[in-house]
Amino acid sequence: MPNNERTSGLVSARLPQSDYAERFTDLHPQLDDHEAQVAADRCYFCHDAPCMTACPTSIDIPLFIRQIVTGTPAAAAKTIFDQNILGGMCARVCPTETLCEEVCVREIAEGKPVEIGRLQRFATDTLMSKQVHPYKRAATTGKTIAVVGAGPSGLAAAHRLAMLGHDVTLFDAREKLGGLNEFGIASYKSTEDFAQKEVDWLLAIGGITVEAGKALGDTLTLDSLQSDFDAVFLSIGLAGVNALRADGMDLDGVEDAVEFIARLRQSTDLSTLPVGRNVVVIGGGMTAVDAAVQAKLLGAQTVTMAYRRGKDRMGASVYEQDLATSKGVSIVYNAQPVAVLGGGACRAMTFEYTAEIDGTLQGTGEMVEIAADQVLVAIGQKLVGAPQGLTIEGGKIAVDVFGKTTMQNVWAGGDCASGGDDLTVTAVAEGRDAAMDIHAVLMGEG
Amino acid sequence: MADLTSEFCGIKSPNPFWLASAPPTDKEYNVRRAFEAGWGGVVWKTLGEEGLPVVNVNGPRYGAIYGADRRLLGLNNIELITDRPLEVNLAEMTRVKKDYPDRALIASVMVPCDEKSWKDILPRIAETGCDGFELNFGCPHGMAERGMGSAVGQVPEYIEMVTRWCKEATGLPIIVKLTPNISNILLPAEAAKRGGADAVSLINTINSISSVNLDSFCPEPMIDGKGTHGGYCGPAVKPIAMNMVAEIARNPETHGLPISGIGGVTTWRDAAEFLALGAGNVQVCTAVMTYGFKIVEEMISGLSEYLDEKGMTSVAELSGKAVPNVTDWQYLNLNHVTKAVIDQDECISCGRCYAACEDTSHQAISMTSDRVFEVMDDECVACNLCVNVCPIEGCITMKTLEPGDLDERTGKIVSKDYGNWTKHPNNPSATAAE
Ligand SMILES: Cc1cc2nc3c(=O)[nH]c(=O)nc-3n(C[C@H](O)[C@H](O)[C@H](O)COP(=O)(O)OP(=O)(O)OC[C@H]3O[C@@H](n4cnc5c(N)ncnc54)[C@H](O)[C@@H]3O)c2cc1C
Ligand SMILES: Cc1cc2nc3c(=O)[nH]c(=O)nc-3n(C[C@H](O)[C@H](O)[C@H](O)COP(=O)(O)O)c2cc1C
Ligand code: SF4
Ligand code: SF4
Ligand code: SF4
Numbered sequence: 001m002p003n004n005e006r007t008s009g010l011v012s013a014r015l016p017q018s019d020y021a022e023r024f025t026d027l028h029p030q031l032d033d034h035e036a037q038v039a040a041d042r043c044y045f046c047h048d049a050p051c052m053t054a055c056p057t058s059i060d061i062p063l064f065i066r067q068i069v070t071g072t073p074a075a076a077a078k079t080i081f082d083q084n085i086l087g088g089m090c091a092r093v094c095p096t097e098t099l100c101e102e103v104c105v106r107e108i109a110e111g112k113p114v115e116i117g118r119l120q121r122f123a124t125d126t127l128m129s130k131q132v133h134p135y136k137r138a139a140t141t142g143k144t145i146a147v148v149g150a151g152p153s154g155l156a157a158a159h160r161l162a163m164l165g166h167d168v169t170l171f172d173a174r175e176k177l178g179g180l181n182e183f184g185i186a187s188y189k190s191t192e193d194f195a196q197k198e199v200d201w202l203l204a205i206g207g208i209t210v211e212a213g214k215a216l217g218d219t220l221t222l223d224s225l226q227s228d229f230d231a232v233f234l235s236i237g238l239a240g241v242n243a244l245r246a247d248g249m250d251l252d253g254v255e256d257a258v259e260f261i262a263r264l265r266q267s268t269d270l271s272t273l274p275v276g277r278n279v280v281v282i283g284g285g286m287t288a289v290d291a292a293v294q295a296k297l298l299g300a301q302t303v304t305m306a307y308r309r310g311k312d313r314m315g316a317s318v319y320e321q322d323l324a325t326s327k328g329v330s331i332v333y334n335a336q337p338v339a340v341l342g343g344g345a346c347r348a349m350t351f352e353y354t355a356e357i358d359g360t361l362q363g364t365g366e367m368v369e370i371a372a373d374q375v376l377v378a379i380g381q382k383l384v385g386a387p388q389g390l391t392i393e394g395g396k397i398a399v400d401v402f403g404k405t406t407m408q409n410v411w412a413g414g415d416c417a418s419g420g421d422d423l424t425v426t427a428v429a430e431g432r433d434a435a436m437d438i439h440a441v442l443m444g445e446g
Numbered sequence: 447m448a449d450l451t452s453e454f455c456g457i458k459s460p461n462p463f464w465l466a467s468a469p470p471t472d473k474e475y476n477v478r479r480a481f482e483a484g485w486g487g488v489v490w491k492t493l494g495e496e497g498l499p500v501v502n503v504n505g506p507r508y509g510a511i512y513g514a515d516r517r518l519l520g521l522n523n524i525e526l527i528t529d530r531p532l533e534v535n536l537a538e539m540t541r542v543k544k545d546y547p548d549r550a551l552i553a554s555v556m557v558p559c560d561e562k563s564w565k566d567i568l569p570r571i572a573e574t575g576c577d578g579f580e581l582n583f584g585c586p587h588g589m590a591e592r593g594m595g596s597a598v599g600q601v602p603e604y605i606e607m608v609t610r611w612c613k614e615a616t617g618l619p620i621i622v623k624l625t626p627n628i629s630n631i632l633l634p635a636e637a638a639k640r641g642g643a644d645a646v647s648l649i650n651t652i653n654s655i656s657s658v659n660l661d662s663f664c665p666e667p668m669i670d671g672k673g674t675h676g677g678y679c680g681p682a683v684k685p686i687a688m689n690m691v692a693e694i695a696r697n698p699e700t701h702g703l704p705i706s707g708i709g710g711v712t713t714w715r716d717a718a719e720f721l722a723l724g725a726g727n728v729q730v731c732t733a734v735m736t737y738g739f740k741i742v743e744e745m746i747s748g749l750s751e752y753l754d755e756k757g758m759t760s761v762a763e764l765s766g767k768a769v770p771n772v773t774d775w776q777y778l779n780l781n782h783v784t785k786a787v788i789d790q791d792e793c794i795s796c797g798r799c800y801a802a803c804e805d806t807s808h809q810a811i812s813m814t815s816d817r818v819f820e821v822m823d824d825e826c827v828a829c830n831l832c833v834n835v836c837p838i839e840g841c842i843t844m845k846t847l848e849p850g851d852l853d854e855r856t857g858k859i860v861s862k863d864y865g866n867w868t869k870h871p872n873n874p875s876a877t878a879a880e
Contacts, residue, residue: 041514044837047797050817105794109838 005301009345009373010253010274014299020270023297027188027323028092028118036122039115040068042106051100051116056420056429057084061100061116064123077127078134080120085159085432086152088128088198089181090425091121092189095286097319099425128197133204138165140207143442146171146229148216151179152424153414154235155202156431157438161233162207164439169229170208173215179237181424183262186290188297215385222387226409231438234397234405234412235431238381238422244282248340248349257281257291257378264294276374279303280349281329282337283378285315291376292329303329304370306351308336309361332370336363340375348372383416393418403434411438448753450746452486452761454726455619455644455704457577459486459550462727462761463717463745466708467492467554467580467623470734472528474538478545483739484746487550489647489729492527492582493535493571495557500526506667509656509676520682521732522656524667524674527556527582539574551575552621556582556594559604561611568615578619581612583634584626584650596650599625602637609641619644621706624690626683627653631690635700646694647706647729649687651677680732684710688723692772695724712741714748721761722768776867783853783860784828784844786810786821792841793819799832799842806831824854 003011015023031039043065051061059080067076080087096102096117104113127134143166147158150172158168176182181195203210214220216236225232241256248254253276267273275298281288284307296303305324307314311333314321321331335351342348349372352363383395391398391406396418403411413430420426452462464487465471465480472491480488494500502525509522528535543551553576557563568579583599591597598604605622612620622638624631626649638646653675655665665673687709694700707725711717712733720728733741749761758764788799788811795817803811810825811832821832821842833842847853849862869876 038515041516044796044798047801048813048817049797050795105796109794 005299008277010276012274013271017271024187026191030125031118031122036068039119040065043114046105050103054100054103056425059083065119068119068123073123073126076123080124084428085156085202086428087120088124091117091124093185093424095317098317128201135163135205137163137207141165143230145231146225147233149235149237150177151235151237151414152181153427153431156428157233157435158208159202159205160432160435162205168208169211171211171214175213183265187265217385230442232410233434235414237415238383240382240384242380242382244377244379246337246339251340251342251346252344253346253373254340254375257287257376260291260376273298275300277301278371279374280370280372281305281376281378288378289316289320289324291378293324293327296327296329305329305331306335307333308354310334346372346375349375402437403430448750449760450750452727457550457619460548461486461746463742464727464729466729466731468731474542477542480739481546481549484742489552489554489580490539492554492556493532494527496532499529499531502526502529503669505669509666511656518736520678521680522654522676522678524676536574543575550577552578552580554580554582559593559598564611565615568612572616572618580621580623580647582623584623596625596627599634600628602633605634606637606641609638609643613642621645621647623650624648625650626690631693632697635694639700639703645704647708648690649709651679652683654678681710681712691725692723695769696772714745717745718749718752721764724766724769726765779864781861781863781865783847785823785826786832786842787845788819788821788842792838794838798835802831802835
């Protein structure tokens, strides 16, 4: 008998083969021309638009929407890319409900914002599908810059630097570029290999030498980079994960959520991926939601997200929580992990209910056991592999507002650097801004 | 419920909503359905001479402009008068009138500008049982080149002459349809009256090019790579039409001449506005071409509700209500001072009012870093632009200063007296107080 949702243990192919493609399709499908016109018509072209202020990369939203209205989506895309070269990915992954769309005046007026993210995707997809790169490099400056880490932050920095005429070498520990765009973002947000297509499109600017499979720390040292290059930009993200201290963490079936997602993102045949019948996800952030939803989409019978604090404290937005529950995930609030149970393979997990008393989280003594043949831990990532000599602040590389670290000619941005939220769009903004500062310093303007 | 029955230059209809002479009134099939839908009357698509009918282009005949969400705001057409034989139209009109005796059936006519043509055709058409005639002096394209339509409508003497022939040829009411493609609408209106017209109807369409194809560099609608001007109609022309209606209604020479208001009527409200400005009824074309016959239901219910609310019992009571308040600029009270006021509870902080006021000439709206917008009374000239651009209806209103209040902009106390430009000290030709 073929496997189904009720087959016990960690097994693959819980669904008919034909179901996978449909289940993992775009969360927000691309708008067609007509839908884009209708959506774009709603924009009021606000003065000093609040949406633009809320966008970490400050995209001129009213302008690009007006360009869509007037039938020039390529010009709209250019407006977007001028500020955010990864505007295509951001259109797919930004939690717009807490960024631009949250402050859209039409959200205030009628609880329905202009669909900025989807319009952004409409514009960027239109231009990117033409397979042309819209920027040209400036005359070469002869300056060389090492960018370490090819996630959104590194890619944005490399592109901006190359555009300004510098010669960039882009290092990444992995063989594939893109960082979490390629390995982390939920598959239903970035479908059809968009992350790689975007990397290829971005690199078409020229002037960027890719050194994949080269990790800072092995043969590559910051010292050598500092002597070989005029400037260094570190964008190594958060390569480590926080460990959960609970009994039974060594049992089979217990895994970090980021690894689970990376495996899923790299899979070419989702039916070969094992997933539990009863999956428990620990954590309350975006990663936890993504892991839970994708486990459910893979055919798990039950998926439970357990978060140690209350709903209002959860890192994932209300929108994302609703997305999870709409996909059949149940969320248990105020439950802290105690132990994973089982022999060899995990079978269940126990939690203790909590309450927040005088601002501190305390166990109430009341216990609950949740069946689990797979446990995914999503309690946050942490910085590993930061070179010696850099000042670390709150677990991140300390930088000033321009992205400068405390070391001469070394900048950092994205998740690995202090300041800003851990979001794709913020990583892009920080990469771009650091690039501008590097440019100013190298060209003697800074 | 208010009685919508209307009597327009002696022609009765169950409501004041008529279909204008145009494609919706082109044939029996349409007109029957229009009457079933509730229209009070129709002006049949303009009839021409006996013999071979005119031919229309066989490519697109309409062009359009749009508002947000692709709402059709203006339509441009290059259609001619009926392209069906006269006898066919007359037979159909006869049948329809017989089946709908309570509805108004008006024959629109356009024949060459000679006495015989007009005098021959009117009695023939009258045999259909129609209630009156509308003389089409308005069509701006195709027919004008043949010396008809607006070619006649632009020459007051011709209007007077043709109207007189028609009055001699029939006892039925004669409505003269005016073209707006003229600098002073009063001249043709007065000419029609002199010729004995029982009423005027206006406006016909306005010469226009609605859009240009930027690939083939040709006006739309494009026929084999060429375009021509057409006639513009729909919501966009309503303000122009209303002004012309009001001018005729308040002109002493033409005051009292029944007016059928046409141009952009789309809802009951548009109709009510035309009526208030002196129209006795209204005619509709584009709105029906856009939404179909059914809209008359909304017009009927809306106008009745409005009349009830105002305590009016008939359409006639509304007709002309606003005419006494239409005046010339020079008689407007310059001592009337208002200020824009933003309702902070309604404001959604879009900043449109700010951009408008700041980039126009008054700089009277302040903006804080947390996007609070306020009117500065010492700068506001009360132009109303912010009210017009604000996306939230009722969010910005105009507050009238009371006599004795200080106008912070001018530093002057608001006077209780009426004072207009004719007496204003800045006016070099001001007449001294009488
Ligand atoms: C599961 C998951 C889902 C997420 N979903 C969203 C979302 O929907 N929307 C959103 O806005 N954000 C989301 N985020 C956050 C977002 O992905 C990150 O904020 C963003 O990718 C940070 O970009 P970055 O360039 O700083 O780092 P990363 O994307 O992490 O890229 C770092 C790169 O550096 C490389 N690297 C690491 N160490 C070294 C080394 N020593 N030497 C050389 N190279 C190295 C890595 O291989 C990687 O390519 C999600 C994060 C996770 C984990
Ligand atoms: C396609 C079309 C054809 C028209 N044909 C005639 C016509 O044959 N005779 C006429 O008097 N007016 C004709 N008109 C003008 C209309 O009767 C009316 O005066 C004008 O469209 C303004 O009204 P509206 O804004 O409601 O459309 C035509 C209008 C259109 C759009
Ligand atoms: S806030 Fe909303 S309506 Fe205003 S410019 Fe931005 S998207 Fe448009
Ligand atoms: S009424 Fe005119 S001057 Fe006054 S605030 Fe509004 S836009 Fe400015
Ligand atoms: S236009 Fe209206 S809604 Fe927008 S800021 Fe001004 S008052 Fe507020």
